[in-house]
Amino acid sequence: MLNRVNKTLTSTAAAAAVTVLLTSGCATAIIGGAASTVMVANDPRTTGTVIEDQAIELKAATALGEEPSLKDQTHVNVTSYNQIVLLTGEAPTEDVRQQVVERVRNVTKVRHVHDEMRIAAPSSLTARSSDTLITAKVKTKLFSVKNFDATRVKVVTEAGTVFLMGLLTREEADRAAEAVQEVGGVQRVVKLFEYQPAAG
Known part of the structure; x- marks a missing residue:
C-alpha cells in the first residue's frame, strides 16, 4: 500500500x-x-x-x-x-x-x-516517528506557557525543524517560539504566523 x-x-x-x-x-x-x-x-x-x-x-x-x-x-x-x-x-x-x-x-x-x-529521498519511518514525537513534546510545552492558548498554534515538524502556524500577536508568537526552542530534539523553529494587532 x-x-x-x-x-x-x-x-x-x-x-x-x-x-x-x-x-x-x-x-x-x-x-x-x-x-x-x-x-x-x-x-x-x-x-x-x-x-x-x-x-x-x-x-x-x-x-x-x-x-x-x-x-x-x-x-x-x-x-x-x-x-x-x-x-x-x-x-x-x-x-x-x-x-x-x-x-x-x-x-x-x-x-x-x-x-x-x-x-532528498523520502524520509524513513524512523525519522518520521522522531518528528511525531517532537511535535507532541512541542505541543505539551506550549500548553505550559502561562497565559497562552496553545490550541491557537498549529505545529508541524519535519527533519527536526518545527514550523509554527496560527493567528497571533507578535508578542504571542515570540513567546511561543522561545518556548519551542527549549524542547529537546528541535533543531530549528520557523514562524509562519499571520500577525494580529494586540488588544487594547
Missing part, C-alpha cells in the same frame, strides 16, 4: 486529530470528535475557514495522488491554516518539487503556499 503523500497532525488531549493518508489514490480523513469541538471553540478562524482548511488538505492530497510520478517519488505533508498552505517533506528534484507546488497552488481557496520541501 502506497503511503507517500500524507498529512498527519499528532494531537494532545486538547487538539483535534486529523490524519489524511493517500492510499492508492484514495484520500481518507479521520477527524476527532470531542477534541475537535474544543479546538474549534478556541480557534480564531471562523468555523467556515476551519472546514475550508480541512477541505484544502484533502483536495491537495488528492491532486498529488492523481499524478503517479509525484505519488511514487515524493513524501509530501500538506498543512493548511487560514487558507495558507505549508508544504514539507521531500522531493527528488527541483522540477518535481515545483510540480508539487503548482498542483497545490491551484487548489481552490488557497491564498498562499509556503514551500519548505527538501530535495
